[in-house]
Amino acid sequence: MASTFEPSNLLSLVEDIKQAALQEQGPNPSAQSHFRLLGLIDELRLAVETPTETVLRLIYQPPQNAALRTVMDLGIFPLLMESGKCGLSAVELASKTGAERGLIVRLMRVMTALGLCASNESEIYVANEKTLILTQPIGRDGIPCIYDLTLPTLAKLPDYFREHHYLAPKEYSKSPMQWAVGQSQFEWLAQHKHRQALFNSYMSSRRHGKPSWFDIYPIERLTTDARDHSEAVFLVDVGGNQGHDLVKFHDKHPDVPGQLILQDLPKVVARSPGEGIQGMGYSFLDPQPVKGARTYYFRAIFHDWPDHICRKILVNTVSAMDPEYSRIIISDFVLPDTHVPLLQASLDIQMMSIGSGVERSERQWREMLDEAGLEVRGIWSGNPGMESVVEAVRRG
Known part of the structure; x- marks a missing residue:
């Protein structure tokens, strides 16, 4: 079966690719231009392939x-x-x-x-x-870790949906992974220390060379009028693991007023995160103990969890916020409402499979934050293929 794409449209697409390639090789290439070029190349392949060729490519x-x-x-x-x-x-x-x-x-x-x-x-x-x-870590560690972590569940995902009447999972404890292999993502990683090390290495490598949230977000929105006294807290990194983001932030902005606090489970923050940073044992499923901080920061937290758990985490944080002063900063994928890139769409299926998590669109973010009593003040994106930064404040 021949491709039905019109020759004139095909040539127009080739011309678009040519212009995007010239921009990519020009003096000021950007992440956006690179992302657009890749998207056009994908369009070209789909345009040239016959429907049968597309199906066979996917099957194998x-x-x-x-x-x-x-x-x-x-x-x-x-x-x-x-x-x-x-x-x-x-x-x-x-x-x-x-x-x-x-x-x-x-x-x-x-x-x-x-x-x-x-x-x-x-x-x-x-x-x-x-x-x-x-x-290197992104390939050497990422390929075996993600394959071993996800494939047993993905292989049974159609069976899961048949048995569960094609309803999206909404409970972390009843995720497809729990159903398929008897463990959650974090339980599986905890019982396979080597895999946990690979996972940590891969996640770190994915962001290597990419801008940090404070490179994308205009940090003066937080530093302007920040309180400067001994009890003031400037930034709480909630669920921040070993504190890599907070260490980078402190290195780049060593003079911000107020304390920097790293929060995670006690066993995670038992080791000192670094000079100028205070570790604090805490579960984000409990009320936030740090009151009135300038910033409560969450990186790649909410995509692990279904909506009702995310709302609980947010409400726990809202209860500690100063309505006139505090901000929530979220670094996570914000999917476009249309034309979602294949990588992020695929990642959403993966997060749903291993923990009933969700990669959310802008509309979904706004709805969930609104339900938790928050108002989105802005969304900043530096690289279309990476996480965006969302700022939210207490509503009213």
């Missing part, structure tokens, strides 16, 4: 992921990086990994087709510009 994604997961276990990509321009043969890779040569050949067909390495001679494999990332 699972074996591609399984082959990649196996290649990661074999440690092939570091070997290719070490081999330089000469590359390694299937025989050499078999000798170094202990895998059968024939299996190496079949796995590497997929890797080269995915563009993760090159093969210009029969059974000879060479690193390319994509190979390095697979030896």
Whole structure:
């Protein structure tokens, strides 16, 4: 079946890609222009593919992921990086990994087709510009961790929805992952310490080189008129884990008035987060003990939880806010209400599967915050593929 895309529309799309590519290679490329170019390329592929080709591409994604997961276990990509321009043969890779040569050949067909390495001679494999990332934390740790964490649940997700009458899960304790494997995301990670380490490494690497929330958000909205006395609290990082965000903030803004407080479960904040930062054991499911802080900051917290838990976290925070002074700052994905990018749409399904969580659109954020007694004062976005920053105040 041939593609039904009109030739004139196809040529127009090619011209749009050309102009976007020129902007990308120009003196002032931006995250927005890069994101637009990728979107146009995706449109071009869909325009050129026949419907059958599109379906077949989707059908055979699972074996591609399984082959990649196996290649990661074999440690092939570091070997290719070490081999330089000469590359390694299937025989050499078999000798170094202990895998059968024939299996190496079949796995590497997929890797080269995915563009993760090159093969210009029969059974000879060479690193390319994509190979390095697979030896760094985002690839090395992210691929095995996310595959192992999510695949057992995703494989049973259609069964889950059939059994639950196609209702979206709304209880963390009754998530599809709990139903499929008998554990929640955090329970599974806690029982697999190596996986927890991979997960932490991957999550950190996803944001490496990306702007922090205070690079996107106009921080003077908080520093102007901030209280400056011994009891004043400038920023509370709620559920901030090891305090990486708070340490970066303190490094860039060491002179902000008031205390910096890191809150998480007691065992998490037992280690000192860093100079100038106070650790405090706290669960965000309890009322917020720090009253009248300038800023209550949440990064990547709410997408883990269904709406009613998020509202509880927010109400616990609202009860501690000074109506005229305090702000809530949320760093999380804010999906557009239309034309949601595939990555964020996919991440929403993943969060729903492993913890009944949600990646929310702007409309959903505004509705949920309104229900908790908050008013959105602004939303700032630096990179369309990364989290946005939401500022909210107590309503009325």
